[in-house]
Each structure stands twice: as structure tokens, then as C-alpha cells.
Amino acid sequence: MSDFLREYLLVAIFGLMAFVLVGAFLGLASLIRPDRPSAGKIENYESGVDPIGSMWSQSQIRYYIFALLFVMFDVEAVFIFPWAVRLEAFGFFGLVEMVIFIFILALGLAYAWRKGVLRWA
Amino acid sequence: MVATLLGILAQIEQAPFVRPAIDWHAVAPELVLLAGGALVTVFDLIFMERGRKYIPTLTGLTFLAALVPVLTLWDNGIARSLFDGAYITDRYALVLKALFLLSGYVIVLMSTNYMAEGDYYDSEYYQLISASILGMLVMASSRDLIGIFVALELISIPAYLMAAWRKRDLKSNEAGLKYMLMGVFASAIMLYGMSLLYGLTGDTKLRSISSAIADQGTTPIITMAIIFVIIGFGFKVSAVPFHTWAPDTYEGAPTPLTAFLAVASKAAGFVALMNVVLYAFEFQPEIAEPFIWLLSAATMTVGNLIAIRQTNVVRLLAYSGVAQAGYMLAPLAVYEVNGIEASASAVVTYLVIYAAMNLGAFAVIMAAARRTRSGEIDSYRGMLNWAPGLTVLMTIFLFSLAGIPPFGGWFAKFEVFRVLLTGNTFSGVSLAVIAAVNSVVAAFYYLNIMKNMWFMDAPEGTDQSKLKIPSPLVAALAITLIVTLVTGTVLAGPLRNATDFLAF
Numbered sequence: 001m002s003d004f005l006r007e008y009l010l011v012a013i014f015g016l017m018a019f020v021l022v023g024a025f026l027g028l029a030s031l032i033r034p035d036r037p038s039a040g041k042i043e044n045y046e047s048g049v050d051p052i053g054s055m056w057s058q059s060q061i062r063y064y065i066f067a068l069l070f071v072m073f074d075v076e077a078v079f080i081f082p083w084a085v086r087l088e089a090f091g092f093f094g095l096v097e098m099v100i101f102i103f104i105l106a107l108g109l110a111y112a113w114r115k116g117v118l119r120w121a
Numbered sequence: 122m123v124a125t126l127l128g129i130l131a132q133i134e135q136a137p138f139v140r141p142a143i144d145w146h147a148v149a150p151e152l153v154l155l156a157g158g159a160l161v162t163v164f165d166l167i168f169m170e171r172g173r174k175y176i177p178t179l180t181g182l183t184f185l186a187a188l189v190p191v192l193t194l195w196d197n198g199i200a201r202s203l204f205d206g207a208y209i210t211d212r213y214a215l216v217l218k219a220l221f222l223l224s225g226y227v228i229v230l231m232s233t234n235y236m237a238e239g240d241y242y243d244s245e246y247y248q249l250i251s252a253s254i255l256g257m258l259v260m261a262s263s264r265d266l267i268g269i270f271v272a273l274e275l276i277s278i279p280a281y282l283m284a285a286w287r288k289r290d291l292k293s294n295e296a297g298l299k300y301m302l303m304g305v306f307a308s309a310i311m312l313y314g315m316s317l318l319y320g321l322t323g324d325t326k327l328r329s330i331s332s333a334i335a336d337q338g339t340t341p342i343i344t345m346a347i348i349f350v351i352i353g354f355g356f357k358v359s360a361v362p363f364h365t366w367a368p369d370t371y372e373g374a375p376t377p378l379t380a381f382l383a384v385a386s387k388a389a390g391f392v393a394l395m396n397v398v399l400y401a402f403e404f405q406p407e408i409a410e411p412f413i414w415l416l417s418a419a420t421m422t423v424g425n426l427i428a429i430r431q432t433n434v435v436r437l438l439a440y441s442g443v444a445q446a447g448y449m450l451a452p453l454a455v456y457e458v459n460g461i462e463a464s465a466s467a468v469v470t471y472l473v474i475y476a477a478m479n480l481g482a483f484a485v486i487m488a489a490a491r492r493t494r495s496g497e498i499d500s501y502r503g504m505l506n507w508a509p510g511l512t513v514l515m516t517i518f519l520f521s522l523a524g525i526p527p528f529g530g531w532f533a534k535f536e537v538f539r540v541l542l543t544g545n546t547f548s549g550v551s552l553a554v555i556a557a558v559n560s561v562v563a564a565f566y567y568l569n570i571m572k573n574m575w576f577m578d579a580p581e582g583t584d585q586s587k588l589k590i591p592s593p594l595v596a597a598l599a600i601t602l603i604v605t606l607v608t609g610t611v612l613a614g615p616l617r618n619a620t621d622f623l624a625f
């Protein structure tokens with residue numbers, strides 16, 4: 001078998017392990033746990049909120065704006081984490097670069113703030 | 122496996138950080154534009170409604186300020202290379218940067234009254250235009266797949282938003298949605314091609330890709346990669362059969378933005394296409410050339426044939442723009458015999474002249490729409506009475522688009538034909554014949570608009586008083602008129618010298 005295919009074999013073994021582990025845990029648990037099924041237990045779980053009404057309910061459009069703002073900070077974090085790990089090596093140059101980066105992103109937040117996006121009503 | 126991973130991590134931990142040498146002069150245009158865009162945003166946030174009327178002026182000044190470092194770099198005359206050749210500022214890039222900044226300035230002039238008089242979010246509009254133009258500046262210099270992709274998205278995403286800027290108009294919503302869906306689809310196809318290229322060569326720099334695939338000939342995988350990448354850019358430049366979004370988007374979008382899409386955004390697509398084809402696929406003409414030949418022939422023929430039947434002048438210009446893209450593609454179909462410099466020079470010459478004459482035509486349409494409130498060709502009847510100046514200007518721009526001397530469009534077409542016929546190859550000559558036939562067809566519908574303006578009587582009840590044109594629009598008309606006139610006559614020679622890219 002070539003090296004190339006052997007790499008894929010590793011992936012296959014990795015995937016198989018996932019099934020084996022989950023199967024083992026659930027199987028073991030089913031042997032020792034009490035078994036008392038009820039209607040409440042087979043309902044969908046949604047953050048502890050009772051699932052009421054149809055799936056096609058309307059939701060507040062404002063959530064959409066907040067989600068967008070959240071994405072902004074999320075992206076910021078994605079770049080800041082690896083930067084922080086190596087900050088010592090980057091030194092002052094790296095610090096200035098990151099300040100510029102955060103300034104440009106913060107401009108987006110300032111924009112949202114000033115235009116009243118953060119106000120709920 | 123875990124050990125290898127930890128090993129790699131440990132290596133990263135120990136590797137010293139080498140600060141990349143940055144030539145600040147070379148990136149000065151981009152930095153000025155970025156700072157200017159941020160400044161406009163801050164200005165808007167501080168003054169809000171009170172500062173609205175200054176935003177267009179500030180944005181325009183930003184574009185002109187960014188033009189200053191472009192000129193000093195041109196004067197300096199050295200090709201500068203950053204990030205190991207991933208970002209290059211040579212004469213070719215500088216001509217294009219100047220083109221993008223100037224078209225951006227003219228579009229701001231055209232937008233000023235349109236945006237102020239309608240019910241629009243206008244400060245955001247100008248910020249988005251700045252962002253998009255910034256992407257174009259980056260595109261002109263990018264010689265790296267990642268740089269090209271980031272630049273393309275920076276150009277496109279603001280344009281998707283602006284196409285839907287007439288928020289309560291269904292046609293504008295359709296324009297934005299169609300443009301976005303088609304654009305994203307094109308990006309996906311292009312990314313697939315790029316991923317194949319990276320997989321083949323292990324590098325994202327165009328030069329490295331070029332040398333890595335140089336001796337690999339035409340294996341199916343290379344063919345696929347090249348075709349996919351070209352198709353992706355084909356959407357951006359609205360080449361047939363990837364043009365279907367263009368007419369609907371052009372018609373629905375606000376008119377200044379239509380001008381922006383038809384000129385600046387299309388030029389940026391061509392720049393990306395040229396960079397990739399001429400730098401990365403330099404040694405694969407047997408794959409790239411026939412495909413571009415087909416695209417070019419189909420684009421000019423289909424664009425012209427559909428344009429004949431249009432009754433709306435914006436849609437007509439949309440299809441004529443599709444046809445013009447066909448002429449611009451033509452030099453890229455013969456880059457092997459002529460050398461890439463000659464092809465690039467012809468395309469850039471065409472882009473510069475096309476930008477001037479097309480922006481001019483759109484400016485006339487916007488000025489006329491202040492009276493007619495419609496884009497139908499019928500509404501141009503009798504324009505000679507209520508706007509004689511506009512009639513003459515429109516005639517000049519249309520003559521130029523049709524390629525009639527002494528206006529700029531003539532020289533643009535001349536350069537294309539020169540490149541097509543130089544090598545005396547079958548593909549070049551046949552494409553030249555197709556282009557010549559198409560030029561005649563195109564003259565028909567350009568002349569049809571003129572017939573309506575000059576010889577037909579205005580319908581009953583039309584306001585016959587002289588039309589007043591606001592001063593920013595007059596400035597836009599003046600700039601485009603001057604460029605259209607000089608590029609066909611006194612500046613034709615200097616323009617050819619400027620686009621003679623020795624440093625390519």
C-alpha cells in the first residue's frame with residue numbers, strides 16, 4: 001500500500017474509533033441505568049424551553065442584526081487567539097498591527113452603536 | 122501521528138518571527154484609500170445627518186488623494202515587489218489603479234445628486250464604494266491566488282449590497298439577489314479551480330504555479346483547473362454564457378451603481394482574468410486560448426444580437442457592455458504568438474477607453490432621466506429640443522462605443538485588431554472577422570438611439586423647457602468627454618506607450 005493511501009487508512013481508523021467509542025459508552029450505560037420511558041423524554045430538547053407550536057414560527061428580525069454583530073467579534077477572536085500565542089515573538093510590531101486590526105473592526109461596532117442598532121426598542 | 126503534530130507545533134514555537142519587509146511607498150495608494158474610507162465613516166458617525174451633504178465630496182477627495190501616490194510611483198518608475206512576489210506594483214498595476222480611482226471619482230460625481238434626492242442611505246453607499254475600489258486596487262497588484270480571491274470578494278460583496286440599494290423597489294431587490302447568487306456561484310467554481318491548482322503545485326503564487334505546471338502539458342486535471350478558473354472570472358466580466366445576471370442587475374440597480382458594475386467592476390474582473398491567464402497559464406495556451414476564443418466569439422455575437430431587440434436604454438447598454446467584453450477578451454485568445462505584453466496592452470487600452478465612453482453614456486442617461494423619468498428609448502424622442510448639449514454628448518459617446526473615428530473607441534478597437542492580426546494565425550484572423558461583423562451590427566442599435574434623439578418628434582405633452590443638469594453631473598460628463606476625445610486623437614500614442622508594459 002502506498003504512503004498516500006496509508007494516510008487515508010489512518011482517517012478511516014479514526015472514523016471507526018468514533019463509532020466504537022460511542023457504541024461502547026451507550027451500550028455500557030444501557031446495561032446499568034434504570035429504564036422508565038415517558039412522553040416528556042422523547043420531546044426535542046431546545047435549551048430547556050418547552051417546544052410549542054409549529055416549526056415555521058416567526059422570530060424577531062432583530063436577532064439577525066445581533067447575530068451579524070456577533071460574527072464580527074467572532075472573527076476578531078479567531079485572529080486574536082493565534083496572534084496571542086505568539087505575541088512574544090511578534091513584539092511591538094505585532095502589537096501595532098493588532099491595534100490597527102481591532103480599530104477597523106471596532107469602527108463597525110461604533111457604526112452599529114451610533115446608528116441605534118444596539119437599542120432593542 | 123500525534124507525535125508528528127506535536128513536533129510541528131514545537132517547531133512553530135521555536136521559529137523566530139521574521140518581520141516581512143514592507144515597501145510603504147508601494148502600498149501607499151491602498152493605505153490612503155483605507156484611511157480615507159475610515160475617516161469618512163468616523164465623520165459620518167460624528168455628524169450624522171448634519172454631515173450628509175459633505176460625504177460625497179470627502180469620498181471624491183479620498184480617491185483623488187489616493188491618486189497622488191500612484192503618480193509618484195509612476196514617476197519613480199521602478200517595479201516593486203512585496204511578500205516574495207505576491208504583491209507587485211509595476212506600470213501595468215499603476216495604470217489600472219489610476220483607472221479604478223478615476224472611474225471611482227466619476228461614479229461619485231454621478232451619484233451625488235441621485236443619492237441625495239432619493240430616499241437612500243447615502244453615507245453608507247459612499248463607504249461601500251470606497252471599499253469596493255480598495256479591492257480593485259489590491260486586485261491590480263495581486264499575483265497570488267489568495268490575494269486575488271480576497272480582492273475579488275472585497276470588490277463583490279459591497280456591490281451585492283449596492284445593487285439592492287433601492288430598498289423598496291422589487292426590481293432592485295431582484296437585481297441584488299440575482300447578482301449575489303450568481304456571484305457566489307462563480308466564486309465557488311473559481312475556488313474549485315484554484316484548489317486544484319494549489320493541489321497540483323503546492324503554491325499559491327502565480328509565477329510558481331506557472332513554472333510548476335509548465336512542463337506538465339495538458340493533463341485532464343490541469344485542463345479542468347484552468348477552465349474552472351476562467352469560468353469563474355467569466356461570470357464577473359459577464360461573458361456569454363455566464364452573462365444572464367447582467368441585464369436584470371443593470372436594470373434594477375440604481376443607475377450610478379449600474380455604471381459602476383458595467384465599468385469598474387467589469388474592469389476588475391478583466392484584471393483578475395489577465396493576471397491569472399498571463400502569469401499562471403503562460404505555458405498552457407493550448408488549453409486557455411481555444412476556450413477564451415469561444416467565450417469571446419460567443420460573447421460579442423450574442424451580446425450584439427440581443428442588444429438589437431432592447432427597448433430600454435439601460436438594458437441596451439447592458440447587452441452592449443456584454444458585447445464589448447467580447448472584444449476585450451479577444452486579445453487574450455492569441456497571447457501565445459504575440460506575447461503576453463501585447464495582449465495585456467491591448468486589453469488595458471480598451472479598458473481605459475471603454476471606462477470613459479461608457480461612464481459618459483451612463484451620465485447622459487442619468488441626466489436625461491431627470492426629465493423623462495424612464496429608461497425607454499422612445500422617451501428620448503425629440504431630445505434635441507429640450508437638451509441639445511446632451512444630445513451631442515450622447516452622440517459622441519455612442520459613436521465612440523461603435524468605434525467610429527476620431528473618438529476613443531476607434532483606437533481601442535484598432536489595438537484589438539492589431540493584436541489579432543499580427544500573428545497571422547487562423548484563430549486570430551477568424552476572431553478578427555467575427556469582431557468586424559459584430560462592430561457593424563452594433564452600429565445599428567447605437568445609431569437607432571441617435572435617430573430617436575435627432576430626427577423623431579417628442580410625444581405630445583412633453584416638457585420642452587431646457588433641462589438643467591446639476592454641476593456634479595456636468596463635471597462627470599466633462600471628464601468622460603475629454604478622455605473620450607483625447608484618447609482617440611492626441612493622446613492615442615502616449616496611451617499606447619503607457620500601456621507598453623516592459624516590466625510585465
